[in-house]
Every structure is written in structure tokens, then in C-alpha cells.
Amino acid sequence: MPAEREEEQSRKLWHSFEIFKNSSIKQDNMNEDKVKVGVYGHTGRLGEPLMGILREHPNTDIVYTESRSSGKRGDLEETDTVFMALPPGTSEEYLPSLEGKRIIDLSPDHRSDWVYGLPESRREEIREAERVANPGCYATSIILGLAPLQDEVNEVYISAVSGISGAGMKPKGEDNFLSYEEGRKHYQIEEMEKYLDAEIVSFSPTRIDNTEKGILSSIFARTEDFEDIYETYEDFYKGEEFVKIEEGTVQTKDVNGTNLCRMKTVQNDKGLEVI
CATH class of the missing domain: 3.40.50.720 (NAD(P)-binding Rossmann-like Domain)
Structure with a gap:
């Protein structure tokens, strides 16, 4: 398989x-x-x-x-x-x-x-x-990351890294980053686009072979101007106990083995990044 x-x-x-x-x-x-x-x-x-x-x-x-x-x-x-x-x-x-x-x-x-x-x-x-x-693993990360801006984003580019357990394998002792299914080849793009109603221009997944589990996605998109993107995300996920919008560091060790999702937003005059 x-x-x-x-x-x-x-x-x-x-x-x-x-x-x-x-x-x-x-x-x-x-x-x-x-x-x-x-x-x-x-x-x-x-x-x-x-x-x-x-x-x-x-x-x-x-x-x-x-x-x-x-x-x-x-x-x-x-x-x-x-x-x-x-x-x-x-x-x-x-x-x-x-x-x-x-x-x-x-x-x-x-x-x-x-x-x-x-x-x-x-x-x-x-x-x-x-x-x-049940949603796909990468798709879960991307859809949660862009859901607060649905219908207001375009030119979406994604770079995501994951542990090796998703490939049905155990962590290896040797350091290795494996890039695969780059561009628009990955099968989960279909569900991302369907449930976000947005086009994914490029999605580049990478597997880290000496790490067991976790996903960290960096999502880049152009969007309409928002006065406070952090507040937009905070309001959207208010009451959702498993999603938290961070202002500091986002790291997988804080969520591994749980159904929690941590994310942060970075906004500038060129567009938006969600991590």
C-alpha cells in the first residue's frame, strides 16, 4: 500500500x-x-x-x-x-x-x-x-488552519512535516527528511479543497524519519486585509476546547498523543502565514 x-x-x-x-x-x-x-x-x-x-x-x-x-x-x-x-x-x-x-x-x-x-x-x-x-491527518491540520478565513483566501501554498508513524514505520536512528508527493500529487488535497472551498496551489509534505509522530503545517495565503487576524482566529475558535491560538512557540510535543491542535498566525503586507 x-x-x-x-x-x-x-x-x-x-x-x-x-x-x-x-x-x-x-x-x-x-x-x-x-x-x-x-x-x-x-x-x-x-x-x-x-x-x-x-x-x-x-x-x-x-x-x-x-x-x-x-x-x-x-x-x-x-x-x-x-x-x-x-x-x-x-x-x-x-x-x-x-x-x-x-x-x-x-x-x-x-x-x-x-x-x-x-x-x-x-x-x-x-x-x-x-x-x-474521519478526516485525513494533513487535511485536518490545513482545514483547521484556514477555516476562520474560508472564502477569503487565495493562492494557498503549504509546507508540512510529519513523523514516520503515518507511514506505518518505527523511528529510525539515522537523521533523514523525506520529501514526497510534492506540488498537487497528494491525495488529501481533494478533501482540503472540498471543505475549504479554496484552491491549493502547492502542497509539499515532508516525513521526518527519526521522529515518531506529530504534524507541523506552515500555510501561506493571500487574503483580504484584517485589522487583527489573531482576534479573528480567537473569535472563531472560542469555546473549542481542543483548539488554542498561540502567540508564542508552536511545537508538536505539546499535543502528541492527544486530540489537541495549537496554531499561531503571522500577518504582514504580503499575506498571511498560519502555523
């Missing part, structure tokens, strides 16, 4: 948690009745950390799991909600058996036709949705 298709990592999994926590699953009382969950692909690179999140959630009860390596365990009929932690292109064969159940798909397969699972921009849609597609 191509490395670019293996980028759904911990930020993405934490988004599954956020979707789940903020969704009004169709139950009478979530505090008394745990949501019965099934997970396809629970032994894989995405499935294992997802299982850890669900085990710790106070309102979930894992009643069914299925993977190629360990087979089927539990009763699918008991499930209310099913997570698909499968490789791209493989979830479709399971959908006919899941009619009437709520599905959250971690793969890129349904990001264009299911409800896009980014709570900060589509919380109410997620609450009512029966089918939710």
Missing part, C-alpha cells in the same frame, strides 16, 4: 474519539446505557490505538471485533456503532451487513460522500449522521 495512504495517525484517531464523544448516539441515556461498539481491523496500525481509546471511554462497550489476523469475536448484532479501521478500498464489502448501524470510517474511502468528521466545523451534522468519514 502506498505510504501516502498510510498517513492516518494519532491525531486522526483522536478525532474519532471527539466525534464519538460529541455525537448524540440514538440512546435514551448515554450515562446509564453504554454505546455498544464494533471495530473492524482492531489489530491493525489504526485499530490498535483506536481500541485503546474506546476501552478508556466511560460510555463505550466493545462487543464485537473482526480482523484478518484474529477472526471474529463477539456479536455484530449487538452493536450500535461500528468503527472501520481498514485499509483504503476494503470497507465497502462490509457495508451491506451494517444496515441500521452508525458507522465511522477511518479510511479515505468516503470523505467525499459521507459526513466529514471534523467536529470544529461540522458538529451538528455529525450528531445526526449515520455515516461519518
Whole structure:
């Protein structure tokens, strides 16, 4: 499987948690009745950390799991909600058996036709949705970074770096920066443009092979004049407990292993940079 298709990592999994926590699953009382969950692909690179999140959630009860390596365990009929932690292109064969159940798909397969699972921009849609597609890792960073200026930016250029876990690999001892899928080749550009309604002129992702996880994106764009861009971002994300606008240093070690996002804005007469 191509490395670019293996980028759904911990930020993405934490988004599954956020979707789940903020969704009004169709139950009478979530505090008394745990949501019965099934997970396809629970032994894989995405499935294992997802299982850890669900085990710790106070309102979930894992009643069914299925993977190629360990087979089927539990009763699918008991499930209310099913997570698909499968490789791209493989979830479709399971959908006919899941009619009437709520599905959250971690793969890129349904990001264009299911409800896009980014709570900060589509919380109410997620609450009512029966089918939710979890966002891509880079796309999450870029969409959150430009959402406060949607419809007011153009000429978007992006340089982003990530750890090696997104490629399904462990950190290497040797220092190495790997640039790949530069320009407009990366498959997540499609969802960035769809949900920002803006054209990405160029997107250059870089993998850091001796770092396990984290994403740091630098987004450059031309935009209309704003008197105070920091205040614009502060107002937009007011009340969002997982997004914070910083004035100082932004670093991945402050958010690794969480579903938090930290960003800062830099404005000058040539345009805008969001980090």
C-alpha cells in the first residue's frame, strides 16, 4: 500500500474519539446505557490505538471485533456503532451487513460522500449522521488552519512535516527528511479543497524519519486585509476546547498523543502565514 495512504495517525484517531464523544448516539441515556461498539481491523496500525481509546471511554462497550489476523469475536448484532479501521478500498464489502448501524470510517474511502468528521466545523451534522468519514491527518491540520478565513483566501501554498508513524514505520536512528508527493500529487488535497472551498496551489509534505509522530503545517495565503487576524482566529475558535491560538512557540510535543491542535498566525503586507 502506498505510504501516502498510510498517513492516518494519532491525531486522526483522536478525532474519532471527539466525534464519538460529541455525537448524540440514538440512546435514551448515554450515562446509564453504554454505546455498544464494533471495530473492524482492531489489530491493525489504526485499530490498535483506536481500541485503546474506546476501552478508556466511560460510555463505550466493545462487543464485537473482526480482523484478518484474529477472526471474529463477539456479536455484530449487538452493536450500535461500528468503527472501520481498514485499509483504503476494503470497507465497502462490509457495508451491506451494517444496515441500521452508525458507522465511522477511518479510511479515505468516503470523505467525499459521507459526513466529514471534523467536529470544529461540522458538529451538528455529525450528531445526526449515520455515516461519518474521519478526516485525513494533513487535511485536518490545513482545514483547521484556514477555516476562520474560508472564502477569503487565495493562492494557498503549504509546507508540512510529519513523523514516520503515518507511514506505518518505527523511528529510525539515522537523521533523514523525506520529501514526497510534492506540488498537487497528494491525495488529501481533494478533501482540503472540498471543505475549504479554496484552491491549493502547492502542497509539499515532508516525513521526518527519526521522529515518531506529530504534524507541523506552515500555510501561506493571500487574503483580504484584517485589522487583527489573531482576534479573528480567537473569535472563531472560542469555546473549542481542543483548539488554542498561540502567540508564542508552536511545537508538536505539546499535543502528541492527544486530540489537541495549537496554531499561531503571522500577518504582514504580503499575506498571511498560519502555523
